[in-house]
Amino acid sequence: MELIFATGNQHKANEVQQILQQRLPGVTVGTYDGESPAETGTSFLENALIKARNVHQLTGKPAFADDSGISVEVMGGAPGIFSAIWSGTRDDETNRNLLLAQLQDISVEHRQASFVCTVAFVSDGGEVSFTGVWPGAIALEARGDGGFGYDPVFIPEGFEVTAAELPAEVKNSMSHRFLAITQMADYLSQL
Numbered sequence: 001m002e003l004i005f006a007t008g009n010q011h012k013a014n015e016v017q018q019i020l021q022q023r024l025p026g027v028t029v030g031t032y033d034g035e036s037p038a039e040t041g042t043s044f045l046e047n048a049l050i051k052a053r054n055v056h057q058l059t060g061k062p063a064f065a066d067d068s069g070i071s072v073e074v075m076g077g078a079p080g081i082f083s084a085i086w087s088g089t090r091d092d093e094t095n096r097n098l099l100l101a102q103l104q105d106i107s108v109e110h111r112q113a114s115f116v117c118t119v120a121f122v123s124d125g126g127e128v129s130f131t132g133v134w135p136g137a138i139a140l141e142a143r144g145d146g147g148f149g150y151d152p153v154f155i156p157e158g159f160e161v162t163a164a165e166l167p168a169e170v171k172n173s174m175s176h177r178f179l180a181i182t183q184m185a186d187y188l189s190q191l
């Protein structure tokens, strides 16, 4: 079976390959990183569906997409679906620095946040979706070189280090993306 992952984000593609290799060894995952329609949805689910439907339509193959981001409690769930362009640019460091600046007066005990990932899978058989949530808190400053995006400012619940300080295998065994992708793998292995 061949699946196409609709993403232009190489970090996501690497993480998903690592997660799926262990769960669905017989499945090949190709990546489609061509033109993608505007993400006009108002939820992770709507945006994931826009991306997955587009690639299923273009390739005729079963396709999936990941829409994800970080939701900070005290900010009412923002940046949420706007995580990738929170500062008005797609630059990860600029986005992180804006978030840290916005939270500069918020104390350690009020910095709860979650990474959220919704995966939409679209095939001739229909559409399904899966969501993973990884709880934690926003650090006082960026730390670590691993991962991507907001990983250097996210401290997963139960840890004192940021997601960017965790080995990739550890992040990929518990993250929001791991939780969503493993649900999709379980669904596919039951087909």
Ligand code: ITT
Residues within 6 Å of the ligand: 006, 007, 008, 009, 012, 039, 051, 066, 067, 068, 069, 070, 083, 084, 092, 115, 147, 148, 149, 150, 151, 175, 177
């Ligand atoms: P595609 O839409 O092409 O897949 P994208 O990077 O634009 O790639 P999103 O629209 O889903 O993806 O935006 C997700 C943003 O949320 C991403 O750019 C990161 O800033 C952040 N993000 C999501 N998952 C993350 C993770 O595991 N670690 C750190 N940041 C993450």
